[in-house]
Structures are given as structure tokens and as C-alpha cells.
Amino acid sequence: MYRERMTTRDWRPRYQVVAEEIRDQILNGDLGPGDALPSEPALSTQYDLSRTSVRNAIQQLKEWGLVRSERGRGNYVRPHRQRFIRKQPDLYQWEKNRVHLPDDERGQEGATEHQTGRPLSDLVIPAEYVTIEAGDELAEIFGVEAGTPMLERRYGTRTADEAAPLSLGRSWIVKETAAQNPDLLEAENEPWPGGTQHQLFTIGIELDRIEDRIIARAPTADEALRLELDPGTPVIVIRKTSFSTNGDVVEMADVVLPSDRAELHYMTSLERWT
Amino acid sequence: MYRERMTTRDWRPRYQVVAEEIRDQILNGDLGPGDALPSEPALSTQYDLSRTSVRNAIQQLKEWGLVRSERGRGNYVRPHRQRFIRKQPDLYQWEKNRVHLPDDERGQEGATEHQTGRPLSDLVIPAEYVTIEAGDELAEIFGVEAGTPMLERRYGTRTADEAAPLSLGRSWIVKETAAQNPDLLEAENEPWPGGTQHQLFTIGIELDRIEDRIIARAPTADEALRLELDPGTPVIVIRKTSFSTNGDVVEMADVVLPSDRAELHYMTSLERWT
DNA sequence: GAGTGGTCTAGACCACTGT
DNA sequence: CAGTGGTCTAGACCACTCC
Numbered sequence: 135m136y137r138e139r140m141t142t143r144d145w146r147p148r149y150q151v152v153a154e155e156i157r158d159q160i161l162n163g164d165l166g167p168g169d170a171l172p173s174e175p176a177l178s179t180q181y182d183l184s185r186t187s188v189r190n191a192i193q194q195l196k197e198w199g200l201v202r203s204e205r206g207r208g209n210y211v212r213p214h215r216q217r218f219i220r221k222q223p224d225l226y227q228w229e230k231n232r233v234h235l236p237d238d239e240r241g242q243e244g245a246t247e248h249q250t251g252r253p254l255s256d257l258v259i260p261a262e263y264v265t266i267e268a269g270d271e272l273a274e275i276f277g278v279e280a281g282t283p284m285l286e287r288r289y290g291t292r293t294a295d296e297a298a299p300l301s302l303g304r305s306w307i308v309k310e311t312a313a314q315n316p317d318l319l320e321a322e323n324e325p326w327p328g329g330t331q332h333q334l335f336t337i338g339i340e341l342d343r344i345e346d347r348i349i350a351r352a353p354t355a356d357e358a359l360r361l362e363l364d365p366g367t368p369v370i371v372i373r374k375t376s377f378s379t380n381g382d383v384v385e386m387a388d389v390v391l392p393s394d395r396a397e398l399h400y401m402t403s404l405e406r407w408t
Numbered sequence: 409m410y411r412e413r414m415t416t417r418d419w420r421p422r423y424q425v426v427a428e429e430i431r432d433q434i435l436n437g438d439l440g441p442g443d444a445l446p447s448e449p450a451l452s453t454q455y456d457l458s459r460t461s462v463r464n465a466i467q468q469l470k471e472w473g474l475v476r477s478e479r480g481r482g483n484y485v486r487p488h489r490q491r492f493i494r495k496q497p498d499l500y501q502w503e504k505n506r507v508h509l510p511d512d513e514r515g516q517e518g519a520t521e522h523q524t525g526r527p528l529s530d531l532v533i534p535a536e537y538v539t540i541e542a543g544d545e546l547a548e549i550f551g552v553e554a555g556t557p558m559l560e561r562r563y564g565t566r567t568a569d570e571a572a573p574l575s576l577g578r579s580w581i582v583k584e585t586a587a588q589n590p591d592l593l594e595a596e597n598e599p600w601p602g603g604t605q606h607q608l609f610t611i612g613i614e615l616d617r618i619e620d621r622i623i624a625r626a627p628t629a630d631e632a633l634r635l636e637l638d639p640g641t642p643v644i645v646i647r648k649t650s651f652s653t654n655g656d657v658v659e660m661a662d663v664v665l666p667s668d669r670a671e672l673h674y675m676t677s678l679e680r681w682t
Numbered sequence: 683g684a685g686t687g688g689t690c691t692a693g694a695c696c697a698c699t700g701t
Numbered sequence: 702c703a704g705t706g707g708t709c710t711a712g713a714c715c716a717c718t719c720c
Binding site: 154186193197198199340341342343344345346347348349350351352354355365366367368369370379393394396397398399400401402403404406 | 622628
């Protein structure tokens with residue numbers, strides 16, 4: 135049954151009104167992080183709406199990232215997950231500077247630790263290596279023929295104390311290039327002390343520049359599952375392309391980060407005026 | 409009425425199955441960009457599901473960014489919006505290099521045009537200036553007392569031919585600093601030839617570095633409206649902090665970009681090994 | 683067992699779009 | 702006008718959590 139229908143221009147659906155009212159309660163602190171919302175039947179009575187409409191309102195609050203549902207327990211104001219920070223250009227130069235250090239010293243701290251500020255022991259980085267044939271996209275990026283064998287590495291980063299990964303990554307390199315150092319073809323050698331730039335150094339490649347392309351999008355079902363994302367949480371995708379000093383693309387990587395936990399930092403140093 | 413209930417572990421709700429089936433049709437090309445999905449009543453009959461459940465499936469497809477709804481017309485496979493590219497560190501140095509050029513030369517091309525590659529005439533940048541008092545967050549960032557007057561500038565970028573803005577921005581500067589050149593306090597002087605770095609130059613400030621912090625999140629209702637975002641489309645937020653050569657924060661800005669259209673580029677040049 | 687959110691039904695009226 | 706998606710109702714059974 136429909137009640138009063140307004141003729142004013144700014145009619146809003148009633149579930150929207152409810153969503154905004156609860157949103158305001160969260161934003162001004164009447165409902166704090168971790169607090170339970172009234173149950174759906176309770177809200178249904180309170181606002182004189184069907185449960186379906188109340189669920190519409192809660193759906194809206196989830197899309198705003200303010201609420202999460204726990205089956206069998208209740209709807210809760212979403213606590214801000216602790217954000218981890220991924221420092222970028224600084225990181226790349228830092229990694230390059232360490233390439234020539236001896237193995238044992240390089241192994242003490244890797245790029246992920248440098249990026250996130252966590253100690254090495256917290257981080258588990260399972261890697262998986264497979265050989266694929268370059269599709270049209272990879273072929274164009276690397277400037278090779280489609281069908282060229284590529285080494286694809288898949289990995290995640292995570293802390294030992296939390297189940298959900300901090301990131302999911304895939305990287306590609308032309309297999310022929312990598313094969314110049316057979317150690318690079320074995321997943322068992324991960325984590326490689328000193329990271330990708332040292333791996334490339336062992337086959338005589340120096341990097342000149344790295345380009346990052348960043349987009350945000352909705353996660354795939356698989357990503358949502360593996361990163362334990364709440365519905366409506368976007369992911370940040372970094373496509374990192376590494377160029378050697380003679381202008382070739384030598385490595386490309388896609389890194390998927392959960393936007394509720396990740397934050398990227400880029401620092402630009404400007405030249406002084408003279 | 410419920411039908412067969414599986415006891416297998418991987419039970420999926422029927423709306424989920426429908427969503428995945430339609431998703432696959434889109435991904436393998438049976439449904440191309442811009443194509444209309446069957447109407448909701450039609451899907452309801454086709455899958456022997458209530459319209460509510462069909463709508464659940466379509467909601468899922470919207471969250472995946474694959475489908476958009478048009479009221480009174482139908483549900484459509486979402487054409488990929490053309491992405492525009494925002495180049496970052498390169499841009500900052502480019503802008504700094506132009507600070508000393510004469511006004512007329514500087515005015516010919518601004519930062520937004522340089523970033524997006526579109527001609528100047530396409531871009532309309534309405535700006536609004538207001539004076540606010542620094543809250544705790546701004547006060548801490550700028551190293552001033554809470555309550556200090558700040559100049560807040562709000563602006564958007566858009567093309568002349570499309571109604572939806574490319575970005576929404578707000579920037580802050582300590583009012584006392586800006587007041588050293590009274591021209592900076594007037595919104596009517598926008599667009600300022602040469603951008604922020606030239607504005608700062610007129611009051612004797614040289615920038616040393618710029619830090620960008622990037623997050624992705626769900627849009628606020630206001631942002632979704634102004635950027636004309638489809639439900640489920642995240643936004644990218646860049647918080648840009650500019651440091652002067654003597655280490656002070658002189659400007660801070662938040663830029664909100666629609667993730668269905670924007671892509672960020674960062675380029676890192678690495679020093680050569682000697 | 684009582685209470686929660688997740689899924690689902692079979693209807694209904696509405697505003698909007700096209701012809 | 703007929704057809705579409707948007708909103709809404711008043712129920713129902715389910716799996717899950719907590720006591």
C-alpha cells in the first residue's frame with residue numbers, strides 16, 4: 135500500500151530517506167564504529183516500512199561503505215580498516231640502490247616491508263610460476279610476436295596474523311629473457327632477495343624508468359573472495375611497466391589492492407629554479 | 409515457494425547464478441556494449457524466478473560494472489566510457505618550468521589541458537572561493553592553530569560538449585598567505601594562467617616537492633550526482649600536498665575523479681648506476 | 683530455541699520512455 | 702498508449718549465531 139505521494143519536485147524514495155537518516159547518525163557519531171544497527175524487523179516497525187524497503191536502505195548504506203552485514207548476527211557500522219600505505223617512486227629508487235649489495239644484506243629487508251613498515255617475519259609471499267603464451271595485449275606491450283612464451287608469476291602479500299591478503303599481483307616477463315638465469319624460472323627461489331630489480335640485474339638489465347597506471351574498479355568475484363572484500367568495496371589496480379635503459383619493456387605487473395585498506399603515496403621532487 | 413535445496417557445499421543463490429550467466433554472455437561477446445538485456449519480466453519468465461530475484465541479479469551485474477539501468481527504457485550492457493588520463497609527476501615539473509614565462513604565453517595552455525590532451529576551448533573550470541576556519545585536520549596539516557582563516561577554492565573540470573565533470577576539486581591555502589597578492593582572493597580571476605604554482609610564485613613561494621596520497625572509495629551521494637556516476641562506480645581521491653622549499657605545507661587539495669573515466673599515470677625516472 | 687540477515691514469491695502502483 | 706525499470710507490500714523458509 136502506497137501512502138502520501140508528494141507532488142514536490144524533490145521526491146525521494148522512502149528507503150533513501152531512511153538511508154540518509156542512518157547515514158547522518160553515523161556521521162555525527164550517534165552510531166559509532168562497530169555499533170549494531172537496529173535489526174531489520176525493528177527498523178521495519180520503526181519507520182513503518184516493509185522489510186524489503188528497509189533492506190534497500192541498508193543496501194544503500196553498504197554502497198556508501200558505511201555498514202556491513204553479518205549473517206545471523208546483525209548489521210554493523212563499519213569500523214575503518216587500518217590502512218596500509220604503499221609508497222611508490224621512493225620505493226623503486228630504493229630498490230634500485232640496493233641491487234649491488236651482497237645477498238645477505240639485501241635479504242634482510244625486502245620491498246614489501248619497506249613499503250608497509252612491517253617487519254619481515256609478518257609477511258608471507260606465496261608465489262606461483264607458470265608459462266603462458268603472449269596474447270595480443272602482452273605482445274604489443276613487450277613488442278614481441280603473439281604466442282611468444284612468457285613467464286607469469288602470481289603472488290600475494292599478507293601478514294601472518296591476518297588471513298586476508300594485502301594485495302594480489304601478477305607479473306610478466308619474456309621467458310627467453312628470464313631463462314638467461316635459470317634460477318629465475320623457479321618459484322621455489324621466492325622470496326627473491328632484493329626484488330625484481332635485482333632479478334633483472336642478474337641477467338644484465340638495468341632499469342631506466344617505471345610507469346604506473348592506476349585505475350579503480352569493482353572487484354571481480356574472485357578478487358572479492360580472495361581479498362575478503364565487503365560488497366561494494368572497490369579495488370585499486372596498478373599496472374606497473376618497467377623500461378630498461380635501452381628502451382625495452384622488460385617487465386609488466388598488475389597489482390590489485392583492496393581500497394578499504396590500501397592507500398598509495400607518490401612523491402614528486404621538483405627541480406629548483408636557478 | 410522454494411524448490412530443490414541442495415546439500416552440496418557450494419550452493420549459490422539463484423539470482424547469483426543468473427547474474428553469472430549473463431556476465432558470461434557479456435564477457436564472451438554474446439551481448440555487446442550497448443545491447444539491451446531482456447526486460448525484467450522476460451528474464452523472470454525465462455528463468456522462472458520472481459521479478460525481485462531477477463532484479464537482485466541485475467543489481468549484482470551493476471556492482472560488477474557490467475550493466476546500467478535506464479528508467480523507462482531498459483537495462484543495457486555498459487559501454488566502456490572513454491578514459492581520460494591524468495599524468496602526475498611530469499605535470500608538476502611541467503607546471504613549475506612554466507612559472508617564469510610571460511602571462512600571454514602561459515595562458516595558452518593550462519595544466520588541465522596538458523594532462524588530458526584536450527584543447528583549451530573544451531574546458532570550462534568554474535571556481536568558487538570561500539573563507540573557512542581551519543578544523544583540526546587542516547590545522548595539523550598546515551601547522552597552524554585551529555580556527556585560522558583558510559581560503560577554500562572549489563572547482564570542477566569538464567568538457568564543453570559533455571555535461572558531466574571530469575573531476576571535482578577543493579583546495580586550501582592559509583588565507584594570510586594568499587592575501588599577500590589580493591588577486592588570489594578573487595574567484596573572478598580564474599582560470600589563473602599557469603596554475604597554482606604560478607599563483608604561489610607571485611607571493612614569493614617556490615615549491616620543493618608534492619606528495620600525492622591516493623585512495624579509492626564509494627562516492628558520496630553528492631559526488632555520484634555531480635559526476636553522473638552509475639550506482640556501484642567508485643571514485644578515486646587524490647590528496648595533493650605541496651611543500652615549499654623551506655618545508656612548509658603551502659597548499660593542499662583533494663581531487664575526486666570518476667573511476668569509470670579516469671586513469672592516473674605516474675612515471676618514475678631512476679638514477680643510473682655509475 | 684529465539685533472533686538475525688539472506689533468499690524468494692506474487693502481487694501492486696508509480697514515473698518515465700517510446701510510438 | 703503499452704512497455705520499462707523504480708518502489709513497495711506482506712508474507713515465507715532458509716542458514717547462521719548466540720544463549
